[in-house]
Amino acid sequence: MEPKDRHARHLAHAVRKPLLERASLSEEWFAPLMAAAVYDPDPSFCRWFVEPAVYAFGRRRVMAALIDYLRTGTDAERAGAVRAWYSAHVPLRADRSPAYGPGGVRDPALDEARDIKAAWLEASLRVFAEATDLQMRHRVLLDLPTSRAAYPPSLHELLESTLAPARVHPDPHVRRWAAAADHKGV
Numbered sequence: 091m092e093p094k095d096r097h098a099r100h101l102a103h104a105v106r107k108p109l110l111e112r113a114s115l116s117e118e119w120f121a122p123l124m125a126a127a128v129y130d131p132d133p134s135f136c137r138w139f140v141e142p143a144v145y146a147f148g149r150r151r152v153m154a155a156l157i158d159y160l161r162t163g164t165d166a167e168r169a170g171a172v173r174a175w176y177s178a179h180v181p182l183r184a185d186r187s188p189a190y191g192p193g194g195v196r197d198p199a200l201d202e203a204r205d206i207k208a209a210w211l212e213a214s215l216r217v218f219a220e221a222t223d224l225q226m227r228h229r230v231l232l233d234l235p236t237s238r239a240a241y242p243p244s245l246h247e248l249l250e251s252t253l254a255p256a257r258v259h260p261d262p263h264v265r266r267w268a269a270a271a272d273h274k275g276v
Contacts, residue, residue: 106141214233
């Protein structure tokens with residue numbers, strides 16, 4: 091008998107390749123793939139679920155699902171969404187998946203994510219500001235840019251209202267993030 095976590099890894103590894111080899115996946119696969127990505131505690135392995143979902147359903151939809159977890163999930167789900175967010179940026183290659191049509195063509199709307207990335211920043215700032223758990227604040231903080239230019243103008247007021255208490259926060263990591271943002275001209 092192997093430990094449960096190792097068994098889960100073997101199972102995930104066994105399904106990843108067949109999922110990537112399909113040109114499309116049934117709609118019923120989307121929610122379980124997102125849940126598996128969010129609940130996998132290892133940031134390296136959650137990619138095994140995110141990547142097939144990005145190819146089959148599009149980066150935009152995957153990122154939108156992660157934003158939903160960040161906005162409304164438990165702290166554990168929010169932490170999982172933060173881990174999976176990184177993997178949602180996986181580079182897409184026509185030779186990696188038959189999700190691309192003949193000649194390496196793919197509908198660009200599936201992967202258009204500028205507004206989705208802005209929604210992620212907004213949700214992250216709100217979670218950071220509202221979280222009472224310091225560990226949750228740290229997790230969200232890791233993905234928050236320190237440059238005002240990284241935020242769309244519509245988020246500048248929210249950014250400033252998040253920075254104000256961060257500047258005087260008792261935690262040194264939080265204060266360092268605010269100082270870095272101030273240093274970069276936020």
